[in-house]
Amino acid sequence: MLTNDQLSKWDRDSFMHPSTHLAQHARGESPNRIVQTASGCHITDRDGNRFLDAFAGLYCVNIGYGRQEVAEAIAEQARELAYYHAYVGHGTEASITLAQMVMDRAPDHMSKVYFGLGGSDANETNIKLVWYYNNIRGLPQKKKIISRWRGYHGSGLMSGSLTGLSLFHQKFDLPLDAVLHTTSPYYFRRDDLSLSEAEFSAKCAADLEELIAREGAGTIAAFIAEPLLGTGGIVPPPAGYWEAIQPVLQKHDILLIADEVVTGFGRMGSMFGSPHYGITPDIMTIAKGLTSAYAPLSGSIISNKVWKVLEDGTDEFGPLGHGWTYSAHPIGAAAGVANLKLLDSLNLVENARDTGAYFNQAMRTALAEHAQVGEVRGDGMLCAVELVEDRDTRTFFDPAKKITPQIVAEMARRGVIARAMPQGDIIGYAPPLCLSREEADTVVSVTAEAIKEVLERR
Structure with a gap:
């Protein structure tokens, strides 16, 4: 077997890896x-x-790896136009085309897509938009976000708070106060083994109702959830779960953010996890399968209901003060266009x-x-x-x-x-x-x- 002693040394000396035991890696106690x-x-x-x-x-x-069609699309885009920003109405052929392709695949009640770089920043965007949405509606106290234990929504400050796994909280002063967590829909790990799946789903909904009552519905802006728990254990929802949860949210005027970073673009055997499980989201988070990771790109798909309020807000207060330098980056967008074409043709x-x-x-x-x-x-x-x-x-x-x-x-x-x-x-x-x-x-x-x-x- 060949070895790569120089690369291995550089790796341990210079490269800080994500989600890694830093000390063990630096000492050479774990493989690289x-x-x-x-x-x-x-x-x-x-x-x-x-x-x-x-x-x-x-x-x-x-x-899958090694798709030359995507590599060629990236190279062609880099030669033609490696970068231009998307601020104040600027766009590129790739970013505009990809936006249309995404919306052609999204549920009919969705309106627009905002592009970022990764799932974490997309969920940061989502929470900012939810807060803006309620401020425009004259509901400045309606700001708390409910997530679920064992959910995964990223590792930023807000997105890491939304994540319901202790590894992403410990010693980071997370979760932030604006984030609440409710029961994980993890039937195998239910406390009461006598419950059927439908009974357990009803308990999850009752626990959510109780949390809302305790905090006050007037303080809660949104509920964020993966259609199927991903990093928390790859757990499909128990029978009747989404049918029980959604009426609670609607009753209390709480937006539903469907985090489709894992489930989007085919992984469920359907284009998205939301229609797969009968979910009607107000916002959808996308990333990963959007480009199949050939280039960084994420997105927030906004419903007609939310979009109308955002429009009203800019009519009243001027341009929306949110954006990233690399939002809708043309190289990422070109990768996305080629990726979605392959998803269909193959x-x-x-x-x-x-x-x-x-x-x-x-x-x-x-x-x-x-x-x-x-x-x-x-x-x-x-x-x-x-x-x-x-x-x-x-x-x-x-x-x-x-x-x-x-x-x-x-x-x-x-x-x-x-x-x-x-x-x-x-x-x-x-x-x-x-x-x-x-x-x-x-x-x-x-x-x-x-x-x-x-x-x-x-």
Whole structure:
């Protein structure tokens, strides 16, 4: 095996990595994988090791790696016009075209799309717009945002506060006071095991009602949620959940922000997660699959209802004072246009639906009877395996044992990348939407082998 001692040294000496144990990495106590090339569902590192990437980077390489059509679109845009801003009505052919393509795919009640760079900044934009919206409506006290425990909405100040995972709060003085958290729709981890899914959904809605009553509906501006919990465990909503939650929001004049950063652009086997689960959002957050991560780009899709108030606000108070230097960056927009064309021409949404269903069923068949597998769950091209020490009593492993990190490391040694999800022993999968059934079988078999290897030696 080749080594890259100089690159490895530079990496540890100079590069501060996100979501990393900084001290261990700097001391060389954890591996550093230096990725060099990629194609389809596979990546190859600088030492020639090839991996089937069953997490599509960070749920984001929807069309698969190495698509030359996107690379050429980026290069052509850079040669023609590498940058111009989008302030005060400026645009580029790429940004205007992509906006139209996004709106052609969005639910009919949506009106406009604002482009940023990543999901975190999109959710920062969303909260600013919600606050502006209520100020224009003469409701200056209606500012609090309700999120859900185990939800993931980014790692900025506001977006990190919206996130309901302790890793993103500890020692950062988060969450900010304007953010509240309510019950996570995580049926497997419900406190009362006697509840059916419908009963648990009703409890989630009742908990939300109670929180609103306690805080005062006149102080609450919006509820933000992923259609399906992503980083919190890849958890589809329990039966009746969205049907129970939405009337509560409507009753109290609370906007609904659907965070579609993971679920948007095909991952659910449908274009977006909102219509997939019968959700009617006021704002939608998009990123990842918008460009399949070939270039940074995010977006906030605004409904007709919210847009009308924003227009009224600028008529009264002048231009909207919000923007990023790189909003609607033409290179990102060009990548988005090429990406969405490939999503259509390669029938990747349909493949996510069909191969995703095959993948989830194959994982259930392989692991459902395993004594330490508490649940296999998923939807579309998303899947999770949750491990337990005792399935009958639903006893979880001691986190200090690091069972899932060991399994994921064993999978990598066998050539498959999965993700150890936070706050639980959960193996997560979000492969590129071009995954084949043969590749799905490989992921399933390697998972089963790695679980057997780790649990038998503990």
